Structures are given as C-alpha cells and as structure tokens.
Amino acid sequence: MRAGSNLPAVGGYNQAVILDAVRRATEGVSRIEVATSTGLSAQTVTNIVRRLIHDGLVMEAGTRGNGVGKPRTILRLEPGGRFAVGVHLDPSVITLVLLNLAGEVVAHRTLKTTPEARASRTVARIARAVSELVTRSGVDAERIMGVGIAAPGPIDTATGVVLNPPLLTGWHDVPVRDELAAALGLPVILEKDVTAAVIAELWMDTAGERTDTAFMYCGTGIGLGVISGGEVLRGFSNNAGDVGSIIVGDISSEVEGEDSTSRGRLGWALSPRLMVDHAIEDGVVEGDAATMTIAEVAAAYAQMLRSDDDPRVARFVDAAVTEIARAMLILVNLLDVDHVVFGGPYFAPLSEAVLGRVPDLVMGSPLYRLPHEVTFSESTIGEDVAAIGAACLVLDDILSPRPQAFLIGR
Amino acid sequence: MRAGSNLPAVGGYNQAVILDAVRRATEGVSRIEVATSTGLSAQTVTNIVRRLIHDGLVMEAGTRGNGVGKPRTILRLEPGGRFAVGVHLDPSVITLVLLNLAGEVVAHRTLKTTPEARASRTVARIARAVSELVTRSGVDAERIMGVGIAAPGPIDTATGVVLNPPLLTGWHDVPVRDELAAALGLPVILEKDVTAAVIAELWMDTAGERTDTAFMYCGTGIGLGVISGGEVLRGFSNNAGDVGSIIVGDISSEVEGEDSTSRGRLGWALSPRLMVDHAIEDGVVEGDAATMTIAEVAAAYAQMLRSDDDPRVARFVDAAVTEIARAMLILVNLLDVDHVVFGGPYFAPLSEAVLGRVPDLVMGSPLYRLPHEVTFSESTIGEDVAAIGAACLVLDDILSPRPQAFLIGR
Numbered sequence: 001m002r003a004g005s006n007l008p009a010v011g012g013y014n015q016a017v018i019l020d021a022v023r024r025a026t027e028g029v030s031r032i033e034v035a036t037s038t039g040l041s042a043q044t045v046t047n048i049v050r051r052l053i054h055d056g057l058v059m060e061a062g063t064r065g066n067g068v069g070k071p072r073t074i075l076r077l078e079p080g081g082r083f084a085v086g087v088h089l090d091p092s093v094i095t096l097v098l099l100n101l102a103g104e105v106v107a108h109r110t111l112k113t114t115p116e117a118r119a120s121r122t123v124a125r126i127a128r129a130v131s132e133l134v135t136r137s138g139v140d141a142e143r144i145m146g147v148g149i150a151a152p153g154p155i156d157t158a159t160g161v162v163l164n165p166p167l168l169t170g171w172h173d174v175p176v177r178d179e180l181a182a183a184l185g186l187p188v189i190l191e192k193d194v195t196a197a198v199i200a201e202l203w204m205d206t207a208g209e210r211t212d213t214a215f216m217y218c219g220t221g222i223g224l225g226v227i228s229g230g231e232v233l234r235g236f237s238n239n240a241g242d243v244g245s246i247i248v249g250d251i252s253s254e255v256e257g258e259d260s261t262s263r264g265r266l267g268w269a270l271s272p273r274l275m276v277d278h279a280i281e282d283g284v285v286e287g288d289a290a291t292m293t294i295a296e297v298a299a300a301y302a303q304m305l306r307s308d309d310d311p312r313v314a315r316f317v318d319a320a321v322t323e324i325a326r327a328m329l330i331l332v333n334l335l336d337v338d339h340v341v342f343g344g345p346y347f348a349p350l351s352e353a354v355l356g357r358v359p360d361l362v363m364g365s366p367l368y369r370l371p372h373e374v375t376f377s378e379s380t381i382g383e384d385v386a387a388i389g390a391a392c393l394v395l396d397d398i399l400s401p402r403p404q405a406f407l408i409g410r
Numbered sequence: 411m412r413a414g415s416n417l418p419a420v421g422g423y424n425q426a427v428i429l430d431a432v433r434r435a436t437e438g439v440s441r442i443e444v445a446t447s448t449g450l451s452a453q454t455v456t457n458i459v460r461r462l463i464h465d466g467l468v469m470e471a472g473t474r475g476n477g478v479g480k481p482r483t484i485l486r487l488e489p490g491g492r493f494a495v496g497v498h499l500d501p502s503v504i505t506l507v508l509l510n511l512a513g514e515v516v517a518h519r520t521l522k523t524t525p526e527a528r529a530s531r532t533v534a535r536i537a538r539a540v541s542e543l544v545t546r547s548g549v550d551a552e553r554i555m556g557v558g559i560a561a562p563g564p565i566d567t568a569t570g571v572v573l574n575p576p577l578l579t580g581w582h583d584v585p586v587r588d589e590l591a592a593a594l595g596l597p598v599i600l601e602k603d604v605t606a607a608v609i610a611e612l613w614m615d616t617a618g619e620r621t622d623t624a625f626m627y628c629g630t631g632i633g634l635g636v637i638s639g640g641e642v643l644r645g646f647s648n649n650a651g652d653v654g655s656i657i658v659g660d661i662s663s664e665v666e667g668e669d670s671t672s673r674g675r676l677g678w679a680l681s682p683r684l685m686v687d688h689a690i691e692d693g694v695v696e697g698d699a700a701t702m703t704i705a706e707v708a709a710a711y712a713q714m715l716r717s718d719d720d721p722r723v724a725r726f727v728d729a730a731v732t733e734i735a736r737a738m739l740i741l742v743n744l745l746d747v748d749h750v751v752f753g754g755p756y757f758a759p760l761s762e763a764v765l766g767r768v769p770d771l772v773m774g775s776p777l778y779r780l781p782h783e784v785t786f787s788e789s790t791i792g793e794d795v796a797a798i799g800a801a802c803l804v805l806d807d808i809l810s811p812r813p814q815a816f817l818i819g820r
Contacts, residue, residue, distance in 0.1 A: 224744065228650070229641070229643075233638050234638075234746070235745055236622035237748075239780055240638070240746035242779045243743070243744055245740050247657040330656050331744075333654075336648070338646040365655075366672075367654070367655040369649065370649055371573050
C-alpha cells in the first residue's frame, strides 16, 4: 500500500530539492534562481537555505549582479560539510575513497585482495584501513556520514550479506555490512558493484543528461549498471546487471537444452584470463594462465593489448569488438538507453577499438530498433568509479530528492 | 532540475493514494483502515473520501462490525464512475475495449487489420469503431476519460506518432494520437504495445506483488514489457522492450562483424511465419507461407501445434522451449525480476511446454545468478491484455499515486 504525504514529509523533500539545485549549479546559484527552477516560493527557499547554512551544508559565496537591481548572493555547496567513505571490494584490489559533499576524492587508498582468504580477516583489514584513511585525512569524524561498500553479486541488501561471488572463493554468506558497522561505529550500506558504478555516473552528471544510461563495467567480472528514467534499475533482490550470460558467439558445443558451459557467452568472451590463455597459446605473451594470480593476468592482458600492431593481437581485439557490439545491440534495443558508458580496469586497453567501431556496428545494424542515436563513451570517473559510487550512496540520502522521501514514515 | 512540492500538490497525491487503497481492497475497506494503511490522519481521509463520493469515484457499500464499537462503513470503488477506451493496434487484429474504473471490460470489439492499407483509413475506421462501441455500451459520454492506444514500436510518444513498425507496411510516421483525438474529441495516449501489456499486469495485480515482472508478449512480433521496482521501464524514447535481437542459436552464417540477418535471434526463432514455413517443408501443414496472410499464418500455426504427438511437431516445440529458456536466462540475470509472465495470441499453443520446462532450464542452469526463485506463469488477462493496458493508462492518471503527481506544476 502506498503511503500518503503531509507537511513535515514535504519539508524534508523540499530541502533535498534545494540542496540538489545548489549542488548541480557548478557556478553557484542565487535564492531567486532556486525558487524559479524548483517552483517553490521565495519564502520557502529562504527558510530552508537558512537551515542548510546553519547545518554547514550550504555556504554563501559572494554576490553576482546582472546590472539591474541589488546584486544577488550566490549559494554554493559547502564541500567539507559532510563526507562519506566508499569501499570497492574487487577480486583483485580493494579501493577506499573519502568523498566530500561536492563529490571530490579527498583521500584514497588501495589494498591487495586475497580472494581465497577468510572473509572475516579481509573485513577486519578493511575496517582498519577505513579508520586510518579517516584519521590521516584530518576530517572531523562527526562529519563522516557512513560507509558504502560495493561488492560483486550476488548480494543480499536486506541483510547486508555478500552471498557467494564466483571470483571471491573465500566469501560465502559474509555479513559484511554488520561486521563493518560494528567495527567502525558508522552506518554501512551494501550495494552491488555495477550498481554503485552507475550511481557514480548519475551523481557526477550535474547537467542531468544521463537519465537513460547503461554502464558496462569490465573488471575481473563483467556487469551492467542501468539508469532508466533517472532511476537506478536494481531489480527484485538488488542483483540486476548480470550480462555475462548474453550469447555473443557459438554455443553449438552445448548439450542441447542445457547451458552447461559459459562458452560463447559475453562473460566468457571477455574473460581476461581466457584472453591471456589464448595469447599464451599464440605466443604473444608467456606464462601459464592457469596458475597466474589475478594481478598477473591483469599485467599480461595489458602487455598483450599494448602490441596492437601484432596481427595476432589485432584478432583478439576484433573478436572483442564484435562480441561487445553484439551484446550492446541486444542491450540498447531492450533497455532503450541513449548513453552507453564503459569503464573498469580491463576496458582501457580496448577503449580506442571499442569506441571507434562499436557505435557503427550497433547503430548500423538492420536489427537496430531505436528512433534515436546512442552515445558511446568511456567513463571520466576512472578506476575508482565503484568506490566513488559506494560513497555517493551514503551522500545520496542527504542530497537526492527521492519521491519516497516525502511519504509519511519512509 | 527537480521540482519542489507544496500543499495543493500533496492534496492531489493523497487523493490518488486513497483511491488506490480503496481500489486494491477487493473486499471493501473502512475509512479508519485507509488512514492506518496510508499514514494519513482520519480527518484528511474523511475530507478526501467526501470529495471522492461527490465526484462519483467511491461509494459507501454497507457496514462491517468487528464486535467492538460502532460498525464501520465500507468504501468501494464506484465501478461506473469513470471509463476509458483501450485500442490495441496489432498487425493481425485491432482490439477495442471499454474498461470501467474497476478494470472490468464492459464492451469489446475487434476489427481485422489490413497492414498494407493507408494508415489514415485505418485510423478513421478505429475512430468510427470507438464511437460505436461507446454509443452501444450506453455509457454516459461524460464519464469516458479518454482513449489509450497500444501500437507496435518504434513510436514517438512525445508527438504521438507511430514511426515505422516492421510488420505494418502501410504505416510510416502516422500521427495516430492527434488524428484520433481530433476525430473523437477525447484525450488520446499512445504507448508501445508491450508496455501497455505489462501495465495491465501491474494494474490488475491488486495485491501489489508484481513489483519486478517481465511480460513476454508473443504476437505477430515479440516483445518484453518490464516492471522494475514497481515502475514501468519505458526507456529514453519509450521504446524499451525489443528482445527480438537476443541471440538464442547459431549466428555463424553471419558476415563477420555484421548483423546482416536476424538468423539465430529470438525474433527469428519464434517467428510464426518461419515456423509455419518449416512445418510446410516437413509436410505437417499445407500451403505456401510466403503468400499467406497473417491470419492464415496464425491458423496454420495453431493447427500445427495442436498435433503435438507428431514427432516433427515435437521438434518445433523443443526448439522453441530451448530458445525461450536461453533468452529468459539472459533476461532474468540482467533484470533481476521475480515474475515472468507470458501472453499474446501465439503463446497459448506453447504454454504447456514452456511453463512445464523453462523454469528448470533457467533456474537449473549453472549460469543462473539470482539468489531467489523466479515464478513463470501465463497471463490471466487473456488476448486483450494490450488493449486493456492501453485503457489502464488513461485510468492511471486518476488512480495511481505517482510521486511525480505531487511536484509543483507536473
């Protein structure tokens, strides 16, 4: 049953609306401009801004005249008003960031992941590293709103448990949210990694153009974060975004009617370990893929793709481009997005080939069904995108005017 | 920029919340129960219910005692308080329904589609048929809120134009919304067919369990309507839901790097015309698929699948089951839905085989990634689902508490 709304609930929502308007105005904004853009009365804006200044979330930053009448006081976000910690738990590396209210990374640290290690030891390492990050940053602990953690799926967000991610062999039903919260004395939010990554894109898009965006994250695993109609697509259990099973090649070696292998699927085709294994067979790089650590695979993958004038390497790149284009055609037809963003550590070496050739392969296909163009780009946020997104989740509660926020009791 | 909210906007939203609570209470509901479930004050509920009764949207329907205190007056929706027309423009048949506020079909009619006919003639036929449907139903024209039209994509919802649906050869850039509105003097909403179908599912689900549902519509074309987090996934241009390009079989005859054919794709694999063509080759049915009308294809398709003890037919069914299972594994992993509903005229003959075997093929796959089960079922709404959904769209404006409704100026 839907909840109704009343005045106090609306007040909280309008505060988030105003904060959001100030945040998106990268050049600053006057009270009267906020009133115009939100439809709120000048009096309501004045009252709420007074409270936001008092709470240290907004500051006055000079005046601006338009030649007519009194110059207007410019409002800006107080970047140091609040902070949040973001943690990205990836099978190869754990990334920690401390983000301020303006979305700037003010402290950063990485830890090597030992995927097979007991999860509780890793959680304890993360807790220590978060404490140290905050202490060294010199930020007032009172201003840290909480910790967001981005983890590979499947996860259970209701209980804050990482279930059994295929590439983190030591992790089974790990209550990472509650363990971290107990160790740090801070609220902790757990989110799937690709969802966190697309939230970072949504959050950094102050122009509000990314209302329908798919973010393809190429990490140790591959996943898709989706924003549709300005909202993040999370799914029933917050595990949306698995695209590894999309068929992009030959699956004919399958037992009929059974998906007994992942051959011919996107997750298999773009598996760095598999690509490195083939590169070893072809003599492009040396080693034994089966015994390589994730870090060694990453190094061999990068080394191999650097030699892109080698015809053997060009073949790998061609195959990857074809497979990504096939998956993208299916995904944009289904989701009707107008932006596709690529990111993650394994994307960079493919970036030029993918961005140069995939748009034509998708939009030039006779099966392309959309009446508009799709823009393909590489994320500008960089490798920390999932960690930053996890921190954004925490700040989101303060900053994002979410319709649910103004329902009674939500 | 997000809009703020104020008291009049909230009032309109609360009215929709209360109407929704009454609508979902199939056994009726008292004012105090509405107040409890919505969080609104008894006074607010009383005031709004008075207005709803006055406007003929809600009625008092007896009293109910719980043994303690005064028996409570029971509120119900006034089914005849408002009506809406729904039109489904399908390449084989045009379906018209007149729906009351309770979602009941009170009048129904079909017209044969002539896909190659000039679109403006078809629109004029639809307009005449709608007028006749309303006149014959005896419903007060004042109570008809408008017309919803469900059409194959791609469409342009902003301008109300059907662009160039592959199976409606006579239709190119047809301003169906404005032409119908002018002919009928009623507001008209245009929506993609699969979106309308999934809206019918959402609307008829009074228990509110279908928050994350995919509706696979097997008509002359194939499409997917998606509800995620209780909201319909429409996409940037309202054309989400094309699943025909999902690869489910062998695409090796493709020119490398080009999607020059639809071979091996879901839309191809489940094309009734292609299945009938193969059945003719195998001697299961007779005729010449290339010259058959859509209606003749439909008849041959149904005839062929009735003989399911014929091993040649069993092979078709096996292939369809395998291909649907492959597509469904990809879709549920991506979208994280917990309900999959099948419907549309071409689904019925496959229903038993698909519902019997697809759940195990999907959830038993080693590539199945969700930590919960998915329920597979056939729509209970029947063949008129898209027309009913189109009518629901019109009633939706009155009945559905949509967060956007309580933003200023929306």
